[in-house]
Amino acid sequence: NEHGLETILVTRSSTHITVPCLVTVPDLNVTLHYPPILEQSGITWDNKQGWSIPRPIIDSATMLIGFHCAATLGGKDYRSTNYLIHNAGSQVYDVKLFPEDPVELMVGEALTLNCTASVEFNTGVDMQWSYPGKQTNSYVEIKPHREPLSHATEVVSILTIHTVNVTDSGPYFCNVTSMDRTQTQQTQVIVHE
Amino acid sequence: NEHGLETILVTRSSTHITVPCLVTVPDLNVTLHYPPILEQSGITWDNKQGWSIPRPIIDSATMLIGFHCAATLGGKDYRSTNYLIHNAGSQVYDVKLFPEDPVELMVGEALTLNCTASVEFNTGVDMQWSYPGKQTNSYVEIKPHREPLSHATEVVSILTIHTVNVTDSGPYFCNVTSMDRTQTQQTQVIVHE
Amino acid sequence: AYLNLDILKSIESEWRKTRCMPREVCIDVGREFGAPTNIFYKPPCVSVYRCGGCCHSEDKQCRNISTGYLSKTLFEITVPITQGTRPVTISVANHTQCSCLSKL
């Protein structure tokens, strides 16, 4: 990209990652540069795909940047863009919105809704709220939080309205979007005069 | 004591602490040795009491050991025992035993009782349980825990019987003994066949 | 009886090693800045100094009495990846002086 940096994704099932240095000269001698890693064996070159690195080598590396290819042709040195490797999950296991039952409040009280999703490790999710106050832009605080646990990562978005108004009554939706789909949870808020 | 170590207590209300180096020769020149501290002024000698150190100096010291007195008489060097300074509280604010309601269990189930006391900072309390199984020495696990919080320290003792028996039925007492008194909480456990 | 001076020396050294002072720690950038849940940082942590160590009384807590800020450059990955990866510079609190302050 414009920063001279490409991201290579490693999913849970990947057995290898490929540094996609493609060349137009099939027998060109292309070298792979990488950060200090323990084990070099198993790294192979294929002039139609690039360099292939076995997954265990990636897992044991202390850092995942600094990967790039270099070659010399006609006395001139060429260097690929820089590659950054990122472990990426994709699964959203479940989404919950607390409190689950409808919320009844008096004008002036504080409303706190907690949207929590359990996701596969390294899964990035965009958590967005839609709620009546969004149009009338009443003062709303939204705090994200990400907590890797023992078997999955818990992602949380906490919506707070410090002093509710009658116009804050209505349905509140939490939309959790991962790479492939969006899951939504909803609860009802009723504000009495 | 037999370890050549005396403990000087500093309570919340102490404005000074006295290193009690008492001498029989009133005008003997007695020097006070202490760990590196910031501020020396205000430290005074009284041959009937010993060295007096203002409380702020103690509070700012990084360590509270290595206090001792030394003197030379007739060409011979004398040295007092070593003093260790300990901040000590004494107040037990309240004692609670959870669950507060009677506990009903079936034989083989696990029983967990949580005795929690809120105490003044630096207050040492001895937490002891008395319970039916104590005589029949059924297998009981007792775990202490001490957690300084923002305004007081929480001391906890958790009693666990992993598989209760009918003989474990009866009153359970948690006795919390501080320097000046003992406070007790009680709950009832009923084990059904 | 007299206290063995070696014991005293070793205890004084332990007390000095564990005193309240700035100590190098690893800070999770996403957590420190409350980053959205679709953003990852590479590296995920940065190294700064924060006050740590033990005070000799429960009514005291080891706190910073002077603080600076360090600039750190990291890669920021936004998911979905199509939004790309870019270097970002953040400013992270770095404790320079600590003291055992009273909680009350």
Added chain:
Amino acid sequence: AYLNLDILKSIESEWRKTRCMPREVCIDVGREFGAPTNIFYKPPCVSVYRCGGCCHSEDKQCRNISTGYLSKTLFEITVPITQGTRPVTISVANHTQCSCLSKL
């Protein structure tokens, strides 16, 4: 476009500084050993090495793969004070090697 090598260098150095390795920490002795609530240690903490730092994937955790034990001498105060203060020697775990191990 090419990534500025200085940026790459500073990011690599930050990554190295925050890697999973043994780091000096202060351990509260009473808490580490589950001491009774009428016992105080002077100093209250000891300095040992424990694995710390960041792994580059959430399914990994920085754990010790080899551990030694250090002997530490402290004063132990039992309340009520009449029971006196005595030097005690304890053995505390000291991590010597660390690795980012899989949680699964």
